[in-house]
Amino acid sequence: MAREVLVLDKINAGYGEFHVLFDVNLKVHEGEIVALVGPNGAGKTTTLRTIMGMTTLYSGKVLLNGNDVTKIPTHKRIELGITMVPEGRRIFKTLTVYENLLAGALTKKAQQKFQENLELVFNFFPKLKERRNQIAGTLSGGEAQMLAIARALMADPDILLLDEPSLGLAPKIVIQVFDIVKKLREEAGKTILLVEQHVKHSLEVADRAYVLEQGKIVLEGEARKLLTDERLRKAYLIL
């Protein structure tokens, strides 16, 4: 098995006194796409935020490339090779497309590989190249999502966390997004942790998956197998 890029070890976390995650264990290996699925409010986003150090961590450890990053502030974790595409895209609306990409590449590591990554990103998203001088606030939903992913790629991460990348997008675009997720691994060699509502899609692109419910991991395993799992179906449509 490949190297473990990200390990969550018995994580208990939440916001202030509001406990959300209970003993969450999770691993992502190099070159893997791992899906984290579950109903709304199950704690998927909280898991990602905990990885980035944006929640209150009560106990447990976050390991990145084998290093304990539990006590490292968020902005320094980026330098260590991890980036997150936040839910709802949250591109910098007042900046231009190109400035958004610049904002993604402010770390030392990213600066060195700026040109290389820019080419990669424009290659992936030719639309962004066309619109590089447009104010990002005027982009459509799909373009904005592309930009959010592109911005994260500019940081030259080893592992990319994607939070609901297909949220609120037209089906056509959703398909594109999942295509891109696949391409990111295949062509750019990125490791990906994906949080999604589109369970089917995500399980189709992912190698492995975790199912989160009420802040606990209730199921984990090979994605394709989970796809046909009756329990998963129940978690979503209880009948």
Place this chain on the structure above:
Amino acid sequence: MSLLTEAQTKTTAIIIVSVVIIAIIAGVAVYYASQKPAQTVTVTQTQTVTKTASPTTTTTSPTKTVTPPKIKEIKIGLIEPLTGAHAVFGQEAKEAAELIINVINNELGGIKNLGGAKLKLVVADAGETPEQAKLAAEKLVAQEHPPIIIGAYISRMTAAVAEVTEREKIILVMDGLVDSLTEQGWKYVFRVAPKASAHGKSAVDFVLDMAKKKNLTIKKAAVIHEDSIFGTYVAQGAEKELAKYGIDYIVEAYPYDISDVTPIVSKLMDYNPDIVISVPYFHDAVLLAKTIKEMGFHPMFIAGAGGCGYTDPDSIKAAGEAVEWYTNTYSYNPARPTEWNKKIVKMFEDKYGKLPTEAAGIIFYSLMTVKEALEKAAVLHPEDPLNPDNLRDAFLSLDLTDNNSIAAQLYPTGHIKFAPNGDNIYAGTAVIQVINGKPHVVWPDPEPGIQPVFPRPDWPGAKG
């Protein structure tokens, strides 16, 4: 429902009750308090009297019918803005008062007619608002109850103090210059210093006098003034005088804390007056002078009116060359060549390392006048010289000239005599001009070796 409304009526009832309680206690308390007038004061006074019986005076009083009180110490209140925006005046006034009290007590041997009684300065801070000034007055009255108070520079603060001193029958020697202060029908107020409008008048008189000497005619004038009550009164004095001589003029008022005056200077340049009568405060004086210079505005003359502004040492320090040839009317003439004036100025310079400005000067002669009044009171009313009405009488009967008093020697006109409203009949100002970066008195009589510069050398007509 009914229960709740009952509770509400109860609420209302209890509120009314509590207000009534306040009212009743208030009524009783005020009645009780007003029954015994401010006795404490007289008590303390008699106490001081008995305690401090001086042997010399007791022996010299042969008659037992009227025993003149043996006074060793007389408190003089000083209420000046020692904190806040006007502290610049108040602090200097305090320094000046300390100096003069020292002179009176040590060099002049106290109040001679009262057996060499010493003066004791009691100071309170008038702050920045009328309430604070009033508080200061009440504090001074409650703690010290001086028979005479000097203060409080800023007009509305002086007015606030006057209300207290009138009630307590304390003589208030005002160093606030606003005209209306002596128009309120107050009985126990006196003002040695020239009032605001006199400053405006003097500025115009000075310019016209100079122009006459140089055979120049003045047709158009501009009056610009900061818009406080003081500035407005000064400007009015100038306007009246200009109108009297049939000179056309415009008036422009502005807040003294204005950020930029270029539009005003442009307006002046557009009107192109022969002379400018300017009534500034400190801050705007620096700004105006610099801007006028920088905009290349060259009228025949720019005359300042009102106590502070262009010729103050601090202003000259701050504005540099820009205030060269500016004049200012002054409630005090530091260059008057009288014996005592020279002496006091020197003492002040030695002690504080700076020239006395107007704030100090007013205190010089006001305090010296107080001394003269006390001397006079001792003569006129030996039985009770510190009685307010007796003191008032003494003030009104003063007629001080250079020959008979130090106070007059310190005063610009050399003559002090009070009108019934408390103003000095012979009030007048001096005009000071900045020549080679130093303030010099140029009018009514120039300092020795000093020639007033008129018109301004940069006036285009000066050479032709």
Place this chain on the structure above:
Amino acid sequence: MPNPILRVEDVVKRFGGIIAVNHMSMEVYENEILGLIGPNGAGKTTLFNCITGVYKPEEGKIIFRNEDITGLPPHVIIQKGIARTWQKVRPFKKLTILEAVTVGALLRTPDVDEAKETAKEILEFIGIEKNRWNRLGSEITLIEHKLVDLARALATRPKLILLDEVAAGLRPHEMDELAKVLLKVREEYKLTLIVVEHVMRFVMGLSERIIVMHEGKKIAEGKPEEVANNPRVVEAYLGTKPL
């Protein structure tokens, strides 16, 4: 079929270039519990906001009890009898539970004490324990927030309550508790409920009828089991087949 209490007719709401609600029509019948489901971004919350007057729809009409209420400001709409709860709890942090509910009750009476009594009745009915009534909004648990939110809405004596993701973030037993309360409330106060929900087992168990929204439009309508087996719905949720 009874009369519809609320009719949404051909409503359109756009944000910039994005159409959030796209010619949506639906009817809600008196005293029913209607589930409104759909994937994230389907336009449910926007539709809610159009009904409650937070947004003014660009096209279409909203008719409540035979009265056109389109574009009325929120405080007027609630007077007509439509109350709502919030997806993200919006507590009055410095007010106690009792006070917060009293605020709602004051809509129908100027008398604070009367309103307080109403609030107490409702709190008791909903099952918040008395010793919690004086807790501040900043000190209570999530389930209490949801219940207070509901109580606040109930206190305005509405005919129709729109519940926006009430179950989000709750534990299973809390959800069951909440569902029970909602059913009880519906009976007692003769209410109509519209439940926007993501948690399927909650909404499927609670609703009598379900409308599925997708991309601002209605794509299915019917009994819960019908809807759950509708291939379009499954597709909308689990996603279309990749090409």
Place this chain on the structure above:
Amino acid sequence: MPGTLSKKLALTKERLYSLVGLAIILALVPVFLGFNFYYVLLAADVMLAASLVAAWNIIGGYAGQLDLAASAYMALGAVVTGHLLANFGLTPWIGMFIGAGSAVAVAALVGYPTFRFGIKEVWYALLTSALVVIMMRIYYLIYGSFETYIPHMEPEWLYLTFRRYEVYYYMLAAMLVIIIWVNLKIKDSKLGYYLAAIREDELAAEALGIDVRRYKLYALMIYALLAGLVGGIYITLTGILSFRLFDPWLGIVVAVMGIVGGLGSISGAVLSAVILRSIEEYLRGTIGATYPGSHLLVYGLIIILVGVLKPEGLASFIDYFKKKITRRGEEVG
């Protein structure tokens, strides 16, 4: 049910008793001060500050609007009352209501569009601060910088031109009690509940049927009314009318006192006004004259410390003691 009802009544009683207690204490203050003019005047000054802060509490504390225009409404009440007395000989007993009425009118005139256009937070604060300057300049355009001194008129009780300060003190103390009462009354009323809801969350409040703009305007107008009345009494005390009464700085100070007291807490507001005003005056008398400005420097430091360390203000201390008392009460009951 009856139990809870009596509990509610008991609460009201508790408040009323404390109010009556306060009234008695306030009434006795001059007695304790031995009718020393200085201390009574100082006490009157403290009452003035406390009244203004208590009035501000309605708009700032209850409605959560950052109003910095207390001095505008107070000064308007003052100048209207003062000029009616000085120029037309109208008794301040009537004049102060006309003055307060003008303050309400201005509040409505400014508040209506301001709330209508949804101006909130810092923008509202700036607008109100600018309002003070605008009104100052309007007064200046009418009266110039001339000062009007209200003369002593007989009978004193009719024209409120007393030579002693006790009467003014008692009037301001009574005013303070009335303003506290209005505060408590509002707090317990529909308006109070609505204002609290608006302060906490405007959108949620609106969804509960509250016409946010209207209730904000009510709060503003009541506040203006009270501030105007305080101004009317104040001017009979100082008797000096000038455009400097419209003091933007005073508006800020009133708000700051309210914040230091703790938002929405009437006891905190009053306590903070009393403490801060007394400290300021004490420091002014002790260190202020030796080092000009030092008293305000200390004052500023106190505000910073409270803001940084105890943003809930003095009210949190009061709550702490209250809780201690009520907890004990609960145990007994």
Place this chain on the structure above:
Amino acid sequence: MQVISVDPSLLVQNLVNGVFTGLLYSLVALGLALIFGVMDIINFAHGDFVMVGAYLTYVIATTFMIEPSLTAFITMPIFFLLGIVIYKLIIEEVLGAEPLIQIAVTVGLLMVLRNLALMIFHAEPRGVPFTIFTQPIVIGPITIASSRLAAGIVSLVALWLIHVLLTKTKWGIAVRATADDREVAELMGINVKRVYAVTFGLGTALTALAAALIMTFSRADPYLGLLYGLLSWVIVAMGGLGGVIGVLFSGLIIGVIEALGITFVGAGARELFIYLTFFFVLWFRPRGLFGRR
């Protein structure tokens, strides 16, 4: 007060004066706009930073006999550090606090600064008695005071530099990203706390530059802050968060309105015009003239 019939050349002259004053106002407000735009901190002490800057200019210029405008090279770095210290000591504690708390704390800061100045320098105005700007520049019928011209040009250049800094540099991108979305900025590896500290430092340093320019023609006094505090806020409010451009134009508008008010009515009505304009702008364009989030 006599009404002067305004002749056209005076009008043009005063419009020009207004433009230069307005440019300087923009510079004064720029630091505030930056701090408020990026950090959402309501700083009521901004005007008093200008005041402290004016005193520092006075002290340095008169001690070392340096042209006052050039002292900016010394005062700006000092103020940059001062800003960071104040940020660390006070501002960081109230980040994200309620607006009222921020107002209270910065009012406290204002009182400390103002009264410290009063204690040290007393209330007398202090000025630098020398400057290279003494001669007017006359272009046809228009006379421009050279210090105002210089101040205007320097302001414009400073505004332009800040604009370039914000749009063209790495750091500027980080600042704007932080202003846009603090949390996501952190996800981009931006040290938000440091960005805040530096922004506050820069905002403060800009007041030092403005103060140095002001000292070429005006004076320092403890109450100078009153003059520029509210005015800066008015400019920021009118400009909205339209960045440097918004600040520039609203500064110009204020400057011109002030000059017109003085020309047609009188200097006493100056504030009336400025603040009435402010009222109407807020009422009818609550998001400012140049947009706001």
